[in-house]
Amino acid sequence: MSARSENPGASSELTAAGEPELRACAQPDPALAGTPRAEGTPPVRPALGCGRRGRNCSSRAGRGGHVVRGCRDKERAWEPERSGTGGLAAAGHLSNSMASPKKKLQGLVAATITPMTEHGEINFSVIGRYVDYLVEEQGVKNVFVNGTTGEGLSLSISERCRVAEEWVTKGRNKLDQIVIHVGALSLKESQELAQHAAEIGADGIAVIAPFFLKPWNKDVLINFLKEVAAAAPALPFYYYHIPALTGVKIRAEELLDGIQDKIPSFQGLKFSDTDLLDFGQCVDQNRQRQFAFLFGVDEQLLSALVMGATGAVGSTYNYLGKKTKQMLEAFERKDFSSALNHQFCIQRFINFVVKLGFGVSQTKAIMTLVSGIPMGPPRLPLQKASREFTDNAEAKLKSLDFLSCTDLKDGNMEACS
Template identity: 90%
Template sequence: MSKAPGILAPWKRAPSISVQKGSQTARHTCLPEAPFRNCLLSVYKANPLTVTHPWAEGLDQVVIHVGALSLKESQELAQHAAEIGADGIAVIAPFFLKPWSKDVLINFLKEVAAAAPALPFYYYHIPALTGVKIRAEELLDGIQDKIPTFQGLKFSDTDLLDFGQCVDQNRQQQFAFLFGVDEQLLSALVMGATGAVGSTYNYLGRKTSQMLEAFERKDFSLALNYQFCIQRFINFVVKLGFGVSQTKAIMTLVSGIPMGPPRLPLQKASREFTDSVEAKLKSLDFLSFTDLKDGDLEAGS
C-alpha cells in the first residue's frame, strides 16, 4: 500500500520548505538532513543557542540532527533537543574515527539516544559522505532491542537493494523510511518509502509535489515524466559541479534571500554557474520568475 499521502499532506501545507541547521546544505561538520516520519519539513541544530523553544513550537514538526564527531557533543545536543520540545532527533555515523562494525555503530547510537530517552530516534545513512559502509539492512536487524526509541532512518544512498530490504524485512515494525536521493525518489516510493528529505525540494518542490500527487493517483507514466524532468535539472548541475556552494547560489536565486557564501575551504559558486542554472530552470518551467520578482516565494515552490 502506498504511503504517499503521508508525504503529500506536508507538501500541501508548506511546499518545498526545508529549514536546515547544521546540515549538508547549511553550516555544520555533520553533513546530513535529519529525517522524520512522513514529512518533508526538517529542522537541524548546530549550536544549542540556535534553536529556541518558542521557535520550535511554531513549526509542525521538528527533528534535530545531533550527530557529531564527539559522543559527548552529540549527547549534549540530544539533551538540548529534548529541552526545547523537539519531536525527534537524528544522528549520522561518526566519520573521522569510523565504527568498523554494526555493533560498534549501534553502541554509539545507543549512547546518543539514551541522552534523550523520550524522543523518537532516527539514523541518517549516507555512506558516500561518512565512509561508513555498514549496510542499513544489517543495522536495522534487531535495532529496537538496543535502542527502544528507534523509529526509522533517512536513507541517502543509491543502493536500492539495501533500501528495499530495509523496507521488506521490517514491515511489522512500522519504521519511517525516508529517502534522500532526490533524483531516485520515485523508485524509492515504489519500494515503500514513507517520506523524503532532500536539498533540491527547496527549489524543485512544485515538480516534486506534482510527481507525488501523480504517484498517489497511480498515474505512474505522469509521475515518471516528472521524475525525468527533475533528473534533467540535477544531471545538468552535477555536470557543472554541484555541492553546498551551488545549492546556496540556487536558493539565493530562487528565493531572493541572500544565503551568504559558504565557509572555507568551499568557494562561492561562480556567476557563470548561476546564469546557467537560471536559464535551465526557466527552460524546464520549474519557476515563475515573474512571481518571484513580486516576492511571492510560494509561487516558485
C-alpha cells in the same frame, strides 16, 4: 540532496547575522513574568555557570511553550535548564518510555540551509522568512536541521544549538515536524546536542555515523547510537545513513536488524545512498514495524517510492518542493506516467547542475535565486558558487519553467525541455 552533490569537494560557503540579543543573567525572564508556578514545581534556577565572568544567560520558549533557559559563551554550547514539570524538557532527561512521534514523519522534508552573512556569521534574521517560504511557496512543512546541506559539522556546538533554537521558535505553529541532526565525532558533543534538542522542543533527532575514528561493525555503531539516543529518550531517533561521506559501509539492512530492541526510541532512517537493494531490504524486512523510511537521493525518489519509501529528505525540496509534491500526488493516485514525467523533469535540472559542479554552496546560490532570501556563502573548506554557475542555473530553471510548469501530462515533455 542529490547523492552526487553530497561531495565534500564540491564548492559552497556560509555566513550569518542578526543574532537575537541575549539578556543578562540578573534580568527577570519576561516569558515567566506573571506566570503562576504549578504546585510542587521548583522555581527556575539560573543555568550552571551564571555569574561566572564572561557568561551570558538567555531564555527561549521551546515548541509547545516550554521555557528553556541557559548559558552560553564562545567556548561552550548553550546549556539549557528545564522549567516546569512537563513537556519535552523534563521528558528528555527523565523518561525511559519509548519515544512516540505525534505523527509518523512522512512526505517531503527539506534539508535546511544555514544562511550566512558575507562575514561568515550565521544570519539568524532570515530564518523566519525561510520558514514562511517553505510552507507558503513550496508546501513543505517538515525540516531536517544541521545536516549536510546545513553544514552542521562545519558549525560550532554553540552555533548548532542556536540554529536549532531558531528553527523551533520560528517554526512553532507553522511546521509539522522539526528534526535536528545531532551527530558529531565526539560522543559527548552528540549527547549534549541531543539533550538540547529535547529541551527546546524538537520533534526528533538524527545521528550520522562517526567518520574519523569509524565503527568497524554493526554492534559498535549501534552502541554509539544507543548512547546518543539515551540522552534524549523521549525523542524519536533516526539514523542518518550516508556512506559516501562517512566511509562507514555498514549496510542499513544489517543495522536495522533488532535495532529497536537496543534503541527503543528508534523510529527510522534517512537513507542517502543509491543502493536500492539495501534500501529495499530495509523496507521488506521491517514491514511489521512502523518505521519512517526517508530517502535522501532526490533524483531517484520515484524508484524509492516504488520500493516503499514513506518520505524523503533532500536539499532540492527547498526550491523544488512544489514540483516534487506533484510527483508524489501523481504516484499516490496511481498516475505513474505523470509521476515519471515529473521525475524526469526534476532529473533534467539536477543532471544539468551536477555536470557544472553541484554541492552545498551551489544549493545556497540556487535557493537565494529562487526564494529571494539571502543564503550567503558557505564555510571553508567549501567555496562560494561562481557567478557563471548561478547564471547557468538560472537559465536552466527558466527553460524548465519550474515555477509554472504544473500540469504535466503523459507524453507532454515539451514544457520541461
